[in-house]
Every structure is written in C-alpha cells, then in structure tokens.
Amino acid sequence: xxxxxxxxxxxxxxxxxxxxxxxxxxxxxxxxxxxxxxxxxxxxxxxxxxxxxxxxxxxxxxxxxxxxxxxxxxxxxxxxxxxxxxxxxxxxxxxxxxxxxxxxxxxxxxxxxxxxxxxxxxxxxxxxxxxxxxxxxxxxxxxxxxxxxxxxxxxxxxxxxxxxxxxxxxxxxxxxxxxxxxxxxxxxxxxxxxxxxxxxxxxxxxxxxxxxxxxxxxxxxxxxxxxxxxxxxxxxxxxxxxxxxxxxxxxxxxxxxxxxxxxxxxxxx
Amino acid sequence: xxxxxxxxxxxxxxxxxxxxxxxxxxxxxxxxxxxxxxxxxxxxxxxxxxxxxxxxxxxxxxxxxxxxxxxxxxxxxxxxxxxxxxxxxxxxxxxxxxxxxxxxxxxxxxxxxxxxxxxxxxxxxxxxxxxxxxxxxxxxxxxxxxxxxxxxxxxxxxxxxxxxxxxxxxxxxxxxxxxxxxxxxxxxxxxxxxxxxxxxxxxxxxxxxxxxxxxxxxxxxxxxxxxxxxxxxxxxxxxxxxxxxxxxxxxxxxxxxxxxxxxxx
Numbered sequence: 113x114x115x116x117x118x119x120x121x122x123x124x125x126x127x128x129x130x131x132x133x134x135x136x137x138x139x140x141x142x143x144x145x146x147x148x149x150x151x152x153x154x155x156x157x158x159x160x161x162x163x164x165x166x167x168x169x170x171x172x173x174x175x176x177x178x179x180x181x182x183x184x185x186x187x188x189x190x191x192x193x194x195x196x197x198x199x200x201x202x203x204x205x206x207x208x209x210x211x212x213x214x215x216x217x218x219x220x221x222x223x224x225x226x227x228x229x230x231x232x233x234x235x236x237x238x239x240x241x242x243x244x245x246x247x248x249x250x251x252x253x254x255x256x257x258x259x260x261x262x263x264x265x266x267x268x269x270x271x272x273x274x275x276x277x278x279x280x281x282x283x284x285x286x287x288x289x290x291x292x293x294x295x296x297x298x299x300x301x302x303x304x305x306x307x308x309x310x311x312x313x314x315x316x317x318x319x320x321x322x323x324x325x326x327x328x329x330x331x332x333x334x335x336x337x338x339x340x341x342x343x344x345x346x347x348x349x350x351x352x353x354x355x356x357x358x359x360x361x362x363x364x365x366x367x368x369x370x371x372x373x374x375x376x377x378x379x380x381x
Numbered sequence: 382x383x384x385x386x387x388x389x390x391x392x393x394x395x396x397x398x399x400x401x402x403x404x405x406x407x408x409x410x411x412x413x414x415x416x417x418x419x420x421x422x423x424x425x426x427x428x429x430x431x432x433x434x435x436x437x438x439x440x441x442x443x444x445x446x447x448x449x450x451x452x453x454x455x456x457x458x459x460x461x462x463x464x465x466x467x468x469x470x471x472x473x474x475x476x477x478x479x480x481x482x483x484x485x486x487x488x489x490x491x492x493x494x495x496x497x498x499x500x501x502x503x504x505x506x507x508x509x510x511x512x513x514x515x516x517x518x519x520x521x522x523x524x525x526x527x528x529x530x531x532x533x534x535x536x537x538x539x540x541x542x543x544x545x546x547x548x549x550x551x552x553x554x555x556x557x558x559x560x561x562x563x564x565x566x567x568x569x570x571x572x573x574x575x576x577x578x579x580x581x582x583x584x585x586x587x588x589x590x591x592x593x594x595x596x597x598x599x600x601x602x603x604x605x606x607x608x609x610x611x612x613x614x615x616x617x618x619x620x621x622x623x624x625x626x627x628x629x630x631x632x633x634x635x636x637x638x639x640x641x642x643x644x645x646x
Contacts, residue, residue: 122495209579216401229418317488
C-alpha cells in the first residue's frame, strides 16, 4: 500500500509541477501556468522531441532485426550447451547496467578506441573515424542496450509456436526459407509487436547512453529533463517535459499497435 | 546453404553483443593511463586502483544494502499482493494490479524526478528511505510477474488436500503454498536484487553524495576521468554477473525465469 501510495504521489507531483510556473533563482515553484507547455513548442525543444522519436524508432527496428536470428537460434538450438551459451551471452548485457555498457562502447568507438585502432592497424583509414558524439554512435550503443530484452520477448513468442505446423509445411514440400516466411515469421507476430513496443519504450527511458556517447551533441528528452532539473533547477519545466514525453510515447505505441494489428490478424488467420 | 548463412549471422550477432564486453576486459589490463588500441604492457594496477578508490567502495556497499533491502521488501510485498490477486476477488483489484505494474511503462527518469520532488516536499531530502522506496517501486513489477507464474503452477489439489485433512488456512499457506512457491520467490528475489544493483537513471535523481550507489559512482567517474580504472571495475562486474547468471541458469533455469522456454518439447 505504501509503495502504491508513494508511486502515485510521485506521479502526482510530476503532473502538478508540470503546470506550475518556474521562478528563476528559486527552488519553490510559482502559481498555476501553462507556460511550460508553450515553451516546449520552441524549435530547440521540439527538435529534441523529434530526434528522440527518430532515435527510439530506429533503435527499436534495428534491435528487432538483430534480435530475431538470436531468438530463433536460442529457441531452436538442439545442443543444450549451445542453448545455454546463446542464452547467457545474449542476456548478460541486460544485467550489466546502462553505465558499464555505455562506458564499454566509449572504449570501442572513441578516437583512440578499438574500432579506430583496428581499422588504422589494418591500413584501412588514415584519419580516425568520428563515432563518439554522433547519432550513429548513440544508435549502435542503444541497440546493444535494447537487444537483450527484445531477444527475450521474441524467444518467448517463438517458443510457443507449434512445431507440427512447420513440419507439416516441410512435409508438403516447402523449402526451409519458405517455411520460415510463411509459417514461423507470421506466427511470431505477437513477439514482434511486443519487441518493437518494448524496444521503443526502453530506448525512450535511456539516459546514460545518449548523455555520455552523445556528449551534448545528441540530446534525448531524458537528457533535457536531467539538465533542466540539475543545471537550471527548473523542476516545473523538467516535469512538463516528462509529462509530454509520457504522452508522446503512449501515442507512438498506440500508433505502432494500430499499424501492426491488421498485419497480426492476417498473420494468424 | 541457408543453415550456414544463418549460423554465420548468429555468430556475428553474438560477436556484436560480446564485443564491448571483451574490449572493456582487455583495456583493463593495459598499463598506460589513457585507453588506446592496440593495448600495450600488461598490468594489474588499475584493478588495485579501482578496488581502493573510495567512491567505488562506498558505492558498492550502498548498492549492496539498497539491493538487499529493496528486493526483500519487493518479494514480501509482491508475495502478498500476488497471492491476494491470484486467489481472492476484491474491489479495486484490477486498479491495484495495473498500478503496481505501471512503473514498467514509465521511464526511470520520470519516476526519479517524481520521487525527488515528493522527497523535497515532505522534507526527506535524498535520504535512504527515498532511495530504497524508489527501488522497490521499480523492481516490484518484475517480482509480481515472476510470482504470478509460480502461483499458477501450484497444483490447487495440494492445498485442497491439506485443508480437507484438517489444516487451518494459515497452516496450509505455511506448509504447502510457501514451500511450493520457494523457487519462484528465490528467483524473483535474485532478479529484483540484480535489477536494483544495476539501476542507474532513477538513482541519479534520488541519491546524494552519501547515498550514491555503485552505478552512480561509476557514471561520475566516467565523466571526470579517462583512465582504465573504470575498465577494471567493469571487468570485475562482468565476471561477477556472468558467474551469478551461470549459477542461476544451472539451478533455477534462466530460460524459465525469463519465459524464453515454455517447457514443452
């Protein structure tokens, strides 16, 4: 009860602060005002929202593409040791936390990092590639952060597929690729939808990755909320951004589901 | 043909997942004080430095305390709630359930911001209770989900048999339900403890210098220094996590906890 109450209080506080005015130089908020939401329409902030949506969408799609083969291999591996190995390798990053994974990607992507070291050692580049502080760098790391949870969602869905359907298709002469495209893929549609939506929401929640790898040049809503709270102490505006973020994710996810529902219906018919 | 292509694809993807992990472990042994590739002289000095760095020591102790208390609270609360929701009908049941699962869908920075504002309003500025309560809210949904599955898997006839043999309801819970739930409770507790130990974004909002957890201490370190101490502590972390996961997989069945297997052949 206390936990539920605490959670409700915290969310109520965010909603309440979102409609209060910020008094510069003061921690206490002023009176009721919708100025925070007007402020958000400025190109500076609207741009961050658009960037965030694009990054979340790309990360979700890329994670799905990378996760599907892993999930399929995980569920269908016959050798129990191979199965355990795939499971542990693809799930371990989930338990390493965002900070360590982001730090590891800094070493991989940095100017003197692994990628540049390997490429210049092989004589493929003269100048180091700029990967840190770019959207590409942030995307690579975000896909790595989001991948495990999408693998888990997909594997859960694939493991529920009745294998007799695949065997029947194969017995009727379908080649493996065709069995996959016409039986396995459509039947795993619930997992694909769950993976896409979770990947999207998960990426929206990411903070350390865009903060450290983006280095101020790639900003997501989370980074803006933090810097408004802790650099400008403008908690009302930070709260308003959080609320707008929540609404935006909810709308985006509802849109995803609405778009994918017809596909799902066709697939499971 | 397709089989070979598929295997190579899976191997490449596993390589992508492992790459940063391996690179961080290799970098931890480089003697130079700025990370660069390829690595040169082998050295343990960054491990010594990481282990003797005060912020990491304090952060580690804080994280252990917070994770232990938060996950225990989450399992006790989650156990009660899951049992009530699974076995009884009461008013507001659906509301309570969706309320406790809601933190799954809300970004951690929003939860952290809310907890910070509430803490400031009730004059509890960023102290232990706020940190622990925030962690309980965040891990509770995972505990609840793992406990639902365990509760559904208990054969109701066992409880009915105990009741019909004259055991009182309280005794049935203690001698039948709880022992049958034990693996689910242990799995849920472990999962909650690992998640809490790793939680970063909300903790960044609600911790102060004195209460900072290990991920927050590491984040601050990465922002200020570039030496391989951070790689060394990452390597230790990776080793510890892998050992825990391999053991959990051996004894509890990771696939079952995560739901990637459904037990059918």
